Amino acid sequence: MQKTALDSNQATYDFSGLWIPLVTPFDKGKVDDPALKRLVAHYQASGIAGLVVCGSTGEAAALSDEEQLEVLQTVMAEAGGLPVIMGLSGYHLGKTAARIRAVSTHGIVGILLPAPSYIRPSQAGLVEWFTTLADTSAVPVVLYDIPYRTGSKMELETIRTLAGHPRIQALKDCGGDPVKTRALIADGQLQVLAGEDANIFSTVAAGGRGAIAAAAHLHTARFAEVVRRLRANDMAGAEALWKPLPPLIEALFAEPNPGPLKAFLARQGLLSDELRSPMTRASAALVERLVKLDAQVA
Template sequence: MSPLPIATAAVPAAAANHPNSPVFSGLWIALVTPFKDGAVDHPALAALTARLRAEGVSGFVACGSTGEAAALEKAEQLQVLETTLEAARDLPVVMGVSGYHQGQVLDQVQALACYPLAGLLVSAPHYIRPSQDGLLHWFRAIADASTVPVVIYDIPYRTGATLTPETLLALAAHPRIQAIKDCGGSTAKTQALIADGRLQVLTGEDAQIFNTLALGGAGAISACAHWQTPQFVELVGLLRGGDLPQARRTWQALQPWIEACFAEPNPAPLKAMLAHAGEMRNELRAPMMAASEALVQRLQAL
């Protein structure tokens, strides 16, 4: 598969590079990567993306943690991106970027420059646990090298690196750092970022969708919303419109699914549900294991 021409970009360059671009808002899907007999199942990925697009989502993230990106070869990651871009059509697509070797990550960023991306989702370097100065250098170097906006992926329980509010607010001054996928685990930090207003705050924790949007956050990057997608789209619309009573009712109805979706490591429960619906095989790459039979039965009962 060859890179799609830049002319087909889902987001106009002017909009994508404008500070506080509204593109990073609403309900985004952190896509799973379907597998079939050990290989990426591109027809299943295309069909899934098309179904989600038709159900009203705002955009897609390819090759994030839900997409098992760490288990994909670099060539596979680009192929997943190409399939997603083609199936997403006019919706924006963000590509996940991670690692701990800065030179290799910068090479990856440069290799992505020829794709029509809305942005890059960039996590802190895992395993190394650098200082706050080291984290500032990491994100600024990547943003300097990128041709598209950067979405900070703040997820300390995966990377081992905690970004302080002061560091995040300093990074917000960079013209290409425009949003955050907030899995930082601190309501105070979330509120500080929303109040500052320079970064678009999208929660990356499905259990925090209601709270983050009610506080004024821009949206969510969700795994759970692969399933019951219209209800999640409705929830985000209700919260952004200020209809809290109806939003509470919609939110409560989604609770059993959200709880079950994270009862075992993501994306195993999610893939089990999508396989039950006939959208893909219930297949993951080791060391990820399929959901337990007990959880599968619980999911099917939903």
């Protein structure tokens, strides 16, 4: 992946491949920096394109602005050149713009940006929101279309309009509309990344560039190889690797993410099974189910 300068305030970036939206480990209520460093080291040589910090899987909504910056700085210091995207959300335009300016100076390759939650603006309002923030950013923007979290559905023509902005270069697609997904892939204006883990195969097989997938915390190299083979048109090889993964993906989201994921990572000794309220730990029954499904992924 090459970053190519367009001018002093703008760059293009190839977001192809598999990205992990990193969990945020906690220890007795505080961000667990040693565990965070372990996680980064654990995924460095796994074949991923990079890491996404402070997304929904990272419990960003439960982190203060200062904690989010701490997480970013810790990951960047440990990443050793592994590309990092920063998740950043808000509903106050001025404050969100100021945070984008601040984090853009930390060596990240992109900002993952959803619609403002709770407000539910019009499509014109969404265009204004994303355009203003993309104008502010010194790094490329990855649109995050996830209406079941934000309450705002981004229509196809809205996304097409935004794709004309030189800094808006990719889309994390959780929109739930396969027709819209295929249309955006066919347009070729944005790099479409699967955001729903169960849709990785279908999205990349249709021409999507990759995925941002929480489930890929487990069997990471396998997920990365599925994406690589699909992009190389090795459908049979990709399908053989993919076949045992959907039941595991379904189980990881059977209870609110990242509870099940953290429970399994805790079993691997990578972090403590701790979340911030109102998120809760996975049930014992689900953890037992996950262990059995994990064992079936050869």
